[in-house]
Amino acid sequence: MQSVRPAPHDPAPSRLQFRVQRWLLTPGIRVLLKAGLPALAVLAGTGIFLASETRREALTDKVAGLRASIEERPEFMVNVMAIDGAGDGVAEDIREILPLDFPLSSFDLELGDIRDMVEGLDPVKSATVRIRPGGILQVDVTERVPVVVWRNRDGVELLDAAGVHVDTVAHRAAYPDLPLIAGAGAESHVAEALELIAAADELSGRLRGLVRMGERRWDVLLDRDQRIMLPEDNPVQALERVIALSEAQDLLERDVEAVDMRLAARPTLRMTENAQKDWWQIRHQDEKGQ
Secondary structure, three states, X not given: OOXXXXXXXXXXXXXXXXXXXXXXXXXXXXXXXXXHHXXXXXXXXXXXXXXXXXXXXXXXXXXXXXXHHHHOOHHHEEOEEEEEOOOHHHHHHHHHHOOOOOOEEHHHOOHHHHHHHHHOOOOEEEEEEEEXXXXXXXXXXXXXXXXXXXXXXXXXEEEOOOOOEEEEEOOHHHXXXXXXXXXXXXXXXXXXXXXXXXXXXXXXXXXXXXXXXXXXXXXXXXXXXXXXXXXXXXXXXXHXXXXXXXXXXXXXXXXXXXXXXXXXXXXXXXXXXHHHHHHHHHHHHHHHHO
């Protein structure tokens, strides 16, 4: 009797196995198996670990302690503040506005915020802040330089060349070397006022100040209560014209109360009250003589 031999084993995968193998070989699935599943496992483990409040607090304390141990190392500590370029008063103001309790870690200092606070002071034009070796907080200050005294309704102030407020003073006499300007809007025209003051230097120290009139133009005040009324346009040229006339004809040495230059084509003189009386008396005598 002839024996029946079993059918040979077919090494080819089944259709289902073939499809599964092809699916596992796709790029997306390969990335998921190599990176996604481990990441999910790590996240799951982390979530399980942090689910306990006790473990969370212990981890937070550990991180805080590690950070403090780094930030409080001697090489990162700031022990003192140095201020250069500022006067005694400004330096004192800077120390008052900066609530710094030394020693401090340099990680706790916001240098940009400190610079903004220093530059917020009126007398400070600009400032730089840095940490020097040796634990020194270095503040370098450039102060505004007052060039005029401005008298206004609120009091007496010092202004720099840009018309920016520098300080408030009790009396104009505290700064006798600075020229005086007055009137509303004068602070917006400091540059023009300085040009007029420079031109008025030819008046041999008779200048008492400038007054902004109607926020449009300037009046030049001289001693003996004399006034030069300047136009809105080209005031420097008008003042130079008056000075030239005065040098040629002693105009400002006469009994003149005001020189009105508001109309360039028709300058006008206003005499003092005594000069007007004398003129009327002379005219009256001339009429009687005729």
